[in-house]
Amino acid sequence: MEGHHYNKPPSSDTDDNQSVGDVVPEMAPHVATYRLPRFSSRRLSSSSSMGDYDRLPRTKSMFPEPQQLTKDDLTSADALMADGVFTMNSTLSAVIENALGHPIPGLEVRFRNLELSAEVPQIKGGELEVPTLVNQVQQGLSNLCCSSNNMTVQKQILRGVSGVFRPGRITLVLGQPGSGKSSLMKVLGNRFHMDTNISLGGDISYNGKDRSELLDVLPRYVAYANQIDDHYPRMTVQETFEFAHRCCAGTEMEPWAMEAIKNCSPEHHAHAVEVLNAHHKFAPDLTVKKLGLDNCKDTVVGNAMLRGVSGGERKRVTTGEMMFGMKRLQLLDEISTGLDSAATYDIC
Incomplete structure (x- = not known):
């Protein structure tokens, strides 16, 4: 380049x-x-x-x-x-x-030799059967007779994955279904549920700082938009964004943000405060407009049991809900599902 x-x-x-x-x-x-x-x-x-x-x-x-x-x-x-x-x-x-008085700080994520595996139950017989009382009893007796070593098998989710997410860049992660794309994003965003049967190896750093030092505060810096659209179905699109804004950012700008912009003249500081307060106040409305949801902002989000917005609009609601809170990294998992290429291009 x-x-x-x-x-x-x-x-x-x-x-x-x-x-x-x-x-x-x-x-x-x-x-x-x-x-x-x-x-x-x-x-x-x-x-x-x-x-x-x-x-x-x-x-x-x-x-x-x-x-x-x-x-x-x-x-x-x-x-x-x-x-x-x-x-x-x-x-x-x-x-x-x-x-x-300096460029806006960015967030660089580096991961090297990332390994993720899980112990999962071993399926015997090679066939899937309709569960009945007879075969369930047979399977239970078989499990009791077998040793614990034969009950589980090691499933490799990520193997030797290395890469860099640099600030100010859009990075597209491609892979076949089941290749571990979502698992990679969840690990980097500290959304992967770690259990006793899950093992994670490799190095992950954020601006040079090890992941283990930032586990408690990482969700404040990294947003993860799940590929599953899970919302309160009876809330409208506008209400969903306002609720997310209140939860992540509150009604007023944080004092630390106001303190950070004092490295300038009083006139510039006053202007910066006005601009930031305006963006903070109208953040839900700006998100609606950025995602092209003006026509359905007063429609309930809905779900499988309640009719609401369309599938593509619900996907955009999921993306917009994770845009609040001054996040420095956004991990967007299959946000183009249900969207045409033009809408995806506009959002990205």
Whole structure:
């Protein structure tokens, strides 16, 4: 790919990694214990080596020029998105970076030689039978007579998987059904249910920090959109997003976020606070518009027993529900199910 090189981002032990913006919200007073090291959020090329970083080419359509916002531009979701979602995001990024005094911190995930296996019951006979009283009794007696070593078999889910998810990039994970794509995402997002019969090996790091040190706080940084659409069926799309927003972000911006944007003049700080408060206030409405759910925002989500939105719209609700809470990494599991290529392109 294109080779415009720039210097390697600073390591986690530098002073640059001590910004307030990396503090976990609830643990702001305990900065030394709960902090993710910063990683430069500049877009990188996957073709570069571990020591070289290639900047991707930027086009006007992808990265439009930031706009000067007035008070009228902060009055509604429609006003914020008047020039399109790309312009809105570009303007928001420029305001935040100006207030922070440095680029917005990113999150780099590295995993090496990842191994995941499980002990599962062994099926004997090679045939699937309709459960009846007779064959269930026979199977129970057979299990009692067999030794415990013959009862289970080791099932390999992931074998020697290595890779890097770099900040500012969309990474597509491809594989055959049952190859472990969902398991990989759940492990990286700390959503994989670990039991006594599950064994996990290999190295996983987030901005150079080991996974074991971040297990308790990892869900605050990493979002995982399940491929199963599980919602409260009687809530509307708008209510679902508002509920998710209240649970993940609350009614007001966190104090740590307000503190992080003070590295600028009082005028710029006041403007940044207004912009952030507007985006926070209208976050559910912005999510509805980003995902193209305006026409069904007042329709119940529904499920198999209650008629609601369509399957493709419900899939978008699942994706949007996980977009709240200032997550730095979004793991989206089969979000294109039920969507056409145009809708998938617009969302991604």
